[in-house]
Amino acid sequence: MCSATRCATRSTRGTPSDVAAILSVANLHVTYRRAGAHIESLREVSLDVEAGECVGIVGESGSGKSQLCLAIMGLLPADAHLGGSIRFADEQWLSAPRERLERVRGAKLAMVFQDPLSALTPHLKIGVQMGEVLVNHRGVSWTVARAAALAMLSRVGIADPARCLDQYPHQLSGGMRQRVMIGMGLLCEPQLLIADEPTTSLDVSVQAQVLDLLAKMRRDFRMAILLVSHDLAVVAGLAERIIVMYAGRVVENARARDLFDRPRHPYTQALMRCAPELGGPLLARLPTLPGQPPSAGERLEGCEFAPRCAYATEHCRRHRPALEPLEDGRLVACHAARPA
């Protein structure tokens, strides 16, 4: 089934009516209490990821992308209060016992972090870190685990995998570390790989290599990917569907082609204007989006984007728009984007 049809079959909460999603997030809220203040990092977030699908998540810094990834992984801080539902592989994730989460995490569900140096354990050799994943999740011997780690390093493009197994993270380049992280995530052949800004700390040519590697691994392992970036260009080449987040909410959820052809939320339009144009003049200054998003502790009555939106009316400032389907099946939270 094509993504447009899929979107059309979703309810207004973004939950599928007749499609089996491998991941289904519905009305997810995450709040913290800090010094008497109520901080909401995620507000009414709903989305689905189908088996084998690549979904991109974009949004400015602070829009809640990492909070969403960590919530799905069950890795939010202990004082985070979660509401709503996260279903992964037909299991209710929020109420699952901790041991169950630990078993599934790293096996069916894996995550690649923005900064592989801090995600890898500094005092353990790569071979030990990779081996542990297989020994713990698959119950194999260390000899088998080492052989599998070696094969995986070669698969993710490490030129001298045997040497790499005996190195510490700080002895590798940024690109190699990210390849190791991806390889480590894939050891148990997960159904879903969450990649949170996997290329941000890399230079442009290594960034392209890592994205190519993710695309290849996705084909080889037939896994779904949730690819997070603040940069639309990064998700453009890989994602079939793109979810745009603003101030902890989903504001647009569309097939990638539709989103690039015709962004419908004013925030998505602004993000596109701020992205560099392929083949555009090298020295051209990129426009920036004026103003700041509301802080996670601020609660506005109406649309959170209204203070920065050129089309906002009094109605927008007073009434928050729901995430609703448009005529082409995409979901948009904007009064101005509604079909007549």
Ligand SMILES: Nc1ncnc2c1ncn2[C@@H]1O[C@H](COP(=O)(O)OP(=O)(O)OP(=O)(O)O)[C@@H](O)[C@H]1O
């Ligand atoms: N432990 C925490 N306690 C309270 N608030 C938090 C905590 N972690 C994150 N937040 C808040 O949640 C909001 C979203 O943070 P998040 O890290 O998800 O943003 P992001 O979209 O990933 O940004 P970036 O692009 O910079 O990585 C932020 O406003 C932040 O202040």
Ligand SMILES: [Mg+2]
């Ligand atoms: Mg982040």
